[in-house]
Amino acid sequence: MAALAIGLTTAGGAVAEEGNFLTNMFKYGGPTVPPSQPKDLGEPYCPQVDVPEGGAAIRSFGGKGGDNASLRNQVTLGRIARECNRLADGGLSVKVGVAGQVLLGPAGAPGRFEAPLQISIKYGDKVVATRARRVAVSVAPGEAQGLFTVVEDGLIVPPAMAEDYEIVVTLGGSPAKPAPRKRKPAAPPAEAAGAAQ
Known part of the structure; x- marks a missing residue:
C-alpha cells in the first residue's frame, strides 16, 4: 500500500511538470503550449x-x-x-x-x-x-x-x-x-x- 502511495505521488509530480502532455491539455486545451500572446496594455488613454x-x-x-x-x-x-x-x-x-x-x-x-x-x-x-x-x-x-x-x-x-x-x-x-x-x-x-x- 505504501509502495502504491509512493508511486502515485511520483506520478502526480510528473503530471505537474511544465510542458507535460496532460498539463498542456488541462491548461491550454491542447497537447502543446500555444505561442505567447502580446501583453494586454490595458485601456488606451483617451483624453477629454x-x-x-x-x-x-x-x-x-x-x-x-x-x-x-x-x-x-x-x-x-x-x-x-x-x-x-x-x-x-x-x-x-x-x-x-x-x-x-x-x-x-x-x-x-x-x-x-x-x-x-x-x-x-x-x-x-x-x-x-x-x-x-x-x-x-x-x-x-x-x-x-x-x-x-x-x-x-x-x-x-x-x-x-x-x-x-x-x-x-x-x-x-x-x-x-x-x-x-x-x-x-x-x-x-x-x-x-x-x-x-
Whole structure:
C-alpha cells in the first residue's frame, strides 16, 4: 500500500511538470503550449476634447460688429465625442465626432452657410495630426437654425505619445458666410433666338 502511495505521488509530480502532455491539455486545451500572446496594455488613454477659448463659436455681423441687432448668424459647437483604439504597434487611432448648429440672428436670412472646423491631435506644442474642413449647414425658409455633424476617423497618435496627448477641436478662420450661389447662365437674347429659327 505504501509502495502504491509512493508511486502515485511520483506520478502526480510528473503530471505537474511544465510542458507535460496532460498539463498542456488541462491548461491550454491542447497537447502543446500555444505561442505567447502580446501583453494586454490595458485601456488606451483617451483624453477629454479641448475647445480653446474663442473656438466654440463664430458670429457674423452685418454693419457694426458686436451689435446684437446686426447679428446675421452664429455657428456653435454642440456635443463632441471621441473614441480611442490601440493599434498593434502601441500607437492609437482616434475618432472624433462633432455636432453643431447655425442660429440665425435678427439680421440673418435662411440659406446655406459654411464654417471652418479643425480637429487636431497635439503633443505638447507639436501638432501630430490635423484635419481641417468646411462644414456646410442649410437653414430652410421659415426655420431659425440648421444642424451639422462631422465625424473624423483615423487620426493617428504614435506609440511614444500615446499616454500624453491632447485632442483639440475648434471653429476658426473667417466668420461663417453664406455659400456663393451658382449663377445661372444668361438666357440668349430674344433676337438671337429668333434668328436661330
